[in-house]
Amino acid sequence: MSQKIKVATTSLAGCFGCHMSFLDIDERLLELLELIEFDRSPLTDIKHCGPCDLGIIEGGVCNAENVHVLREFRQNCKILVAVGACAINGGLPAQRNHLDLRDVLEEVYQTEPGLTHGGIPNDPELPLPLNKVHPIHEVVKIDYFLPGCPPPADAIWKFVTDLLAGRTPTLGHGLIHYD
Amino acid sequence: MSTNTSPTFLIDGEEISFQPGQTIIQAALAAEKYIPHLCFHPEFKPHGSCKLCTVKINGRPAAACTTQAQAGLNVESDIPEIKDKRRTLVQMLLVEGNHFCPSCEKSGNCMLQALGYDLGVMSPHFAQIFPVRPVDASHPDILLDFNRCILCELCVRASSEVDKKYVFALAGRGINKHLIVNAESGRLADTNFSPTDKAAQVCPVGVILPKRVGFAVPIGKRKYDLKPISDISSRPALPSGGEGSTGQLASGGSLESAK
Amino acid sequence: MPMKDPADIIDAVLSRHRDDPTRLLQILRETQEELGWLSRKTLAFIARGTRQPLARVEGVASFYSFFHTRPMGRYRVLWSDNITDRMLGSARLMKEMCQKLWLEPGHVSEDGLVSVATTSCTGMCDQGPALLVNYNAIPRLTSQRVAQIVELIRTETPISAWPGEFFQVDDNIRRRDILLANRLNRGDALRTAIVRSPTVQAESSANERTWQDSNLASAPGPLLTLEEIKRANLRGRGGAGFATGTKWEACRNAAGSGPESAHCVICNADEGEPGTFKDRVLLTTQADLVFEGMTIAAYVVGARLGMVYLRGEYRYLRDHLEKILTRRRSEHLLGHNILNQAGFDFDIEIHFGAGAYICGEESALIESLEGKRGVPRNRPPFPVTHGYLGQPTIVNNVETLAAAALIAANGGDWFRSIGTEKSAGSKILSVSGDCERPGIYEYPFGVNVAEVLSDCGAIPAKTQAVQISGPSGVCIASDEFQRRIGFEDLATAGAFMVFNNERDMFEVARNFSHFFAHESCGFCTPCRVGTTLLKNCMDKIEAGHGSEYDINEIFKINHLLQTASHCGLGHTACNPMFDTLQKFRPAYQRRFKSLAFEPAFDLDLALSQARQMTGRDDADAHLKNTMEVKE
Incomplete structure (x- = not known):
């Protein structure tokens, strides 16, 4: 093989649990690193994505910055994978969706004693939250989905190795999980 | 297969014998041939609303739970075209409610989750509603989380037909259809509902939950963690990752083609 | 004026209906007429009275659009929202009304005076835009009329004191054929049917337990009439075209259940298909013929009970119809021993729907008549064997029954000589949209679309499409105008909506997608969720956020709806999108900003609440909806 597969990963509105599960493939990481190299990823601390073969996204879209990062990945990655419950259906952050965002901001920054120091932050450096939290396939086209909260390390391994081998990734019973 | 004289029909080429009066799904389940279903329950009259049991009968789509078995029918169930429809139905149910497993x-x-696993539903596909x-949470022993309701009416039927309590009913129409509780306050605490009711036992999803027992069995060791929902044989469960249910992870390109 | 106690009001309604739970719809409607809306307390009172669980009563009340389980304005204005109303400016007029009333659509004014919202097509397409005020129809709206209505509402003038001309509904009959030009006298058809067997009726009833028993065996009169219906090759006029004679025969041969077997004849006057209004005109101008058709049907199948299921939008026809029923009773055309035939007992009762298109489906209609949610039943068994209260029941469209009366009078051969080989008789079309003379046109079957267009004053060269048989029917383009009305080609329930070259066929389809999402009963998964997903897809495209991806989604949902839905509503709910995508795809594509993919929601709009709360409006406080393509 002439060249290693370039892989980028990120966590949007997620908890990094999916990344942790990725690391749980343990010593198989070494095997994997024979085949791939990481571009932008929390593992490398590269800040922006270059052209990649594979993008792995954890977490849903809860604010404007998530949209920008997701688009950067879509623009640079040939294949984009939604990993974990939050990327796939909004997950835990989306459980705020039955509340009105205005009420949430008021409750947190204006009403609740102890937090009401400076009112609702309006620093332009801070990304604005979206009215609702959305799964990533509602914002860009996603090629593959790998569910789980987090997906088990074995499922991630199976998925990545299938993909690297040029097979359509297929999980059997016990590897597909939504929880 | 069977050597008795009862009439038979075919499901996916397999001969299934049936008793006159049985529906296709009843005959199939009795013969340990799984057809996916959510609103069907062997102890209740067929309902026909979830449409997960849609099969092709002599080439035409129909619900297996409301169609009477007849000798010589050719039923196709485990075929890509039908599985694709079932996947879409599961995805519709997933986006309609709030299914944060x-x-x-x-x-x-x-x-619902187990069917998702079995059919290889990797994402809700549609935009969440x-x-x-x-x-x-008013009742001392039972929690109702309507966000997960798939409107199969099993609790409605159980409460009226078995318990004779009429605790549940459906209200609204179309996408606004929803489960309600039979009390002027609208709260379960103000009914005579009891955790021993049949209606407390039949919910296929997580709407009607007994309190304080949620994690007695840890995640990963539960019914459909151990055995796919489609495995209704009396044989032992297949080993993890074995044949049987497989899930394809959506239609994307391969790295080979990407390169 | 002393206030009546609500409990007394409900009690009076309940006793009028003998506390009968099967009459729940009528009970709810009459209670609401007095109390304005149906609180849970009111529903609990009705539940106790009819000995049903509250939740079940609430489930029924919340199923129908015209029942309100939340407080409504004392004046409830509902604008007909069919595409033909929109083409005549209903959206603008409704906005005018709301502005004058300082009101948001869908909301009740703070003083509880008035609410303004939309409703599905009210069947006034030839004289739109139309609205309902407290369920009274007002057609032909203009800015001036809207201003007058607003003034009457502001001054709280009782609707009974509003000018009568407001409520004048025109027949607009433009072309008559065998039905609309018939010269039958009341009772002619019945007398002819009875005379077909001059001797048998009297003697059989003397020896048999009941007339119905003898009828079920082989009384020649009914059988001979049935033969005429079959010979006529009469097919249902509600759209599906099922052979009427076959239906009647199956019902006649069904034994029924219980000691008091009671066959039932139902006239389906739920006419909810947008663009259809011929049953309204038939019931206005030919009610005797329709009732006579029901009586003929009762004679053939041996029914005592007849019911008209009249859509709530046509409530204004009630007095007119009741008057005709009373006259028929006094002339022995209804009631006990009809036309002196011993044991020929049959009467007709009018039930009102309450704003649910699905109740036009015969088994949903029967559920509704039984006081339940209008959900289509699983079939078999079919209504002909297990219908109203489990008894053998025929459900026929208004026009079918009128035609049956004509056949009973003039014979099957006569009827069959009209129309085409597979489509005997005539068809009444409800013509609306872009034409000079909208209204009612009756033709022998086989007429082609171009001829109808020229008769109604639509210029074929300037007409791009006709929607045949409403949203659930078929949209045909100008190169198909030689196609013919008939079961061989364009089967139709009667709607004929004309769209000129200026019209946006995407908006037509979008209007229909909203209709189906609103009217889906919600029983089965594909239709309940699918119709809303379709509507959302169309709205997304309308907002300029669509792409080819969304078109693929429409096709995907269409495929599921067609194969997996529980009833015809779901099977046909995607037809408008499917047809317009085949024939008018540029109307979709010109709204696309990108070809491949657009977000499912409006990204910039999704930041609106945060912008509002933070007061920010800098560049980073906005998002572009379409992703820039990287070079």
């Missing part, structure tokens, strides 16, 4: 006590014992459906 990691927070649900029913996870691992949930038929994000319904607003407040939970009812």
